[in-house]
Amino acid sequence: MGSKVVVAGVSSLYMAMPVEEFPLPYTSLRFPDWMRAEVSGAACHIADTLRTLGxxxxxxxxxxxxxAGEAINASLRARGLLGPGVVKVPRSSLGVVLVAPDGRRSGHPYVAAVNTAEYPVEVFRRLVRDVDLAVLTNTAFVRPLLGHARARNVPIAVDVHLITDIDDAYNRPWLEVADIVFCSHERLAGPPEQWVASVFERYPGCAIAAVGLGGRGCLMGLRDGTLIKAAAVAPRGVLSTAGAGDxxxxSFLHGWLATRNPVTALKDAVLHAGWKVGDTFPSTAxxxxxxxxxxxxxxxxxxxLGRWDTAA
Known part of the structure; x- marks a missing residue:
């Protein structure tokens, strides 16, 4: 039997298309080799991955x-995600992803339409009541829900994505309540090992801190000083890295909840992410x-295996 997880954040209608290179040269007209419209967004992708895993x-x-909302509702219904937590607003969030031949992506999310809305607290409080984990993405409308999840004494997992500073003002509310923290290596000011050590020093409630390293896999630290590195693999090659971090x-959260073994959970997470990037729209596979x-x-x-606290 699987775990119960509440996931709060954006569900968007996305367009994806290929480009020849970055930076993108100007042309007044382009006929791409392919183009896809799918429903994604961090919360939708995370929830769908968890549901598919059981x-x-x-x-x-x-x-x-x-x-756009009609398309989003239809996709959520088909994927078993359309439930009482899906709340109506006037306009949907949207996005565009440009994908280079080597799989690199340039994402352009448009979330202004939903970030000015206030998510109904009572809906969230009902859905978080008996869960094993709350995944609270770092989109703006989720911020008021952080305290309600903590009040329920539910473990909290967050992904702060392209963060640069351990004291980042925007992401600090999420970091202060998180038991599990993920981020990308792309904009970190220093080595990922240094970031992990800084998370544990700055945020004493955090038990697990991980850094996605793209084509080099993932690095994860545990509160007890253990450092785990998992190498990347791409069983189907790399077509698009859009959503690879999600x-x-x-995938790690699913394995961690099921086994409480961070090594096996991380190995499965790296493998699943590596398989998903073999699709032109990874969040739907x-x-x-x-x-x-x-x-x-x-x-x-x-x-x-190593230690992140050796220098200390």
């Missing part, structure tokens, strides 16, 4: 009463737990 995912999100984050176990047999993940 967990009960309760999605708290906004969907607009517009054309895939890594969600997820494996079941059985399929992931089968893939694990043919694609073992190399890991190493």
């Amino acid at each position: 967990d009960e995912a309760r999605l708290c999100t906004f969907v607009g009463e517009d054309v 895939a890594l984050f969600a 997820s494996l079941t737990e059985v399929e992931l176990a089968r893939l694990r047999e043919s694609h073992p993940i190399a890991t190493s």
Whole structure:
């Protein structure tokens, strides 16, 4: 039986298309080789990954009463995510992803339409009541929900994405309540090991801190000083890295909740994320737990153990 997880954040209608290179040269007209319209957004992707792996995912999100909202509702319904936590607002959030031949992506989320809305606290309080974990993405309308999750004494997981500073003013409310923290390496000012050590020093409530390293896998620290490194693998090659961090984050949370073993959970997370980037729209491609176990047999993940607190 899977875990119960509430996921709060954005669900968006996205367009994805290829480009020849970055930076993108100007042209007045372009005929791309492919283009896809799909429903994604961090919360939607995380919830869908968890649900496909076998967990009960309760999605708290906004969907607009517009054309985009019709598509979002249809996708959420088909994926088993349309529930009482999906709240109507006038306009939907949107996004565009440009994808280079090597899989690098340039994301352009438009979330202003939902970030000015106030998510109904009582809806969230009902859905978070008996869950095993609250995944609270760092979109603006989720901030008022942080204290309610903490008041329920529910473990909290956050992904602060492209953060640069351990004392970042915007992300600090999330970091202060988080038990599990993920982020990307892309904009960190120093080595990922240094970031992990800084998280544990600055935020004493954090038990697990991880840094996604893109094509180099993931580095994870535990409160007891353990450092785990898992090498990346891409069983189907790399077509798009859009949403790879969300895939890594969600897949780890599923494994951690199921086993409480951070090493095996991280290995499965790196493998699942590596498989998903072999799709032109990774957030709509997820494996079941059985399929992931089968893939694990043919694609073992190399890991190493060390210490993040050696210098201390």
